Amino acid sequence: MSGSERIITGRTRLAVVIGDPVLHSLSPVIHNAGFASSRVDWTYAALRVPVDSLENFVSLVRETSVSGVSVTMPHKSAVARLVDRLDESASALESVNTIVKTDEGELVGHSTDGDGLCDSLVEAGVAVEGRRVVVLGAGGAARSIVDALARHGSGPILIHNRTPANAELLLPLARGRGAVCDVGDLHDVVRSSDIVINASSVGMGESVSPLRDGVLTGDHVVVDIVYHPLRTTLLAQAEQAGSRTVDGLRMLIHQAARQQSLWTGVRPDVTSMTRAAIRALA
Known part of the structure; x- marks a missing residue:
């Protein structure tokens, strides 16, 4: 299905980027293009989460149907202390830019940058x-x-x-x-x-x-x-x-592609993601 034909239903999986500020993030454009290229029933949005609300937000991820989280400034270090376990890179860095929620509800922190x-x-x-x-x-x-x-x-x-x-x-x-x-x-x-x-x-x-x-x-x-x-x-x-x-867009696109692979098990088309990002930057 193309981006214009995508229909969000009660079965659609939700991923979000959290940060403060997050208004000008390119992540929704990049990730929604990636989901469309993979033909997976996922959608992506940006959420402003202030520092004093972060712990409550992580609790909400545990208790709701949010399926994946991208983490940007200023939350990367704090999230590393709030998830259940870390992958090798996130553990070494003490920093997380990706939260994966397993089928058992465990929150795993990764770093894809x-x-x-x-x-x-x-x-x-x-x-x-x-x-x-x-x-x-x-x-x-x-x-x-x-x-x-x-x-x-x-x-x-x-x-x-x-x-x-x-x-x-x-x-x-x-x-x-x-x-x-x-x-x-x-x-x-x-x-x-x-x-x-x-x-x-x-x-x-x-x-x-x-x-x-x-x-x-x-x-x-x-x-x-x-x-x-x-x-x-x-x-x-x-x-x-x-x-x-x-250029810097390549790192941004490829770290996002790795995030999607962790969430969905499907590698998105980085060319589609790049085109969407360039249109947004124009």
Whole structure:
């Protein structure tokens, strides 16, 4: 059935994204396109859940027919403490972006963000195994990416943050292959790397880049998780240098596809999800 023919009934399964704020989330557009592509009887909505209402909301998920939950800021860490158990990644990160409710009513917390980024690299024909990676940033996104890179068998992971102490907190997630990159060494480290990932907010809504001109080459793969704008200044620099580029929408789409696979057991069509997201961003 196409999106225009979908009829919501009492049997339709409901998934939601929770956060505060959540008004401008792309998740409903992306997920409803994914459900339509899979021809599953699911629908998806956004719910604003304030911090002081989170525990009550999780209780409602246990007691109602809500079948899946996407979790965004500021709830990811708190949800990790409220579900019944965590998968490997969510446990390491102490953070959850996906709640799966089992047939027995158990709530299981997952983290699909980092794996979504690795999926976006695979989609672009880029192997992670053994590659030397620079990660810019040390927030929640960077944590999930470092964890996933290590699990997927990357080479050295060099982490750069304006506050080096924050970058050091990510080293346990790198499973022995991580190092902190000092500010003065950044551009030399980038030149000797294979993959550069901007996991910071630099470039979001503004024409700035975390790297100066002339650092990137045609040998690099450059990923920017920022998707507003979709073509960031960093990606423009990379394209001019001949680097292969992966925009921030790819991670968003692929982590959502992993969420749907966990909820429904069906892998959605990421092309349909991408088209819907691009229309919404236009």
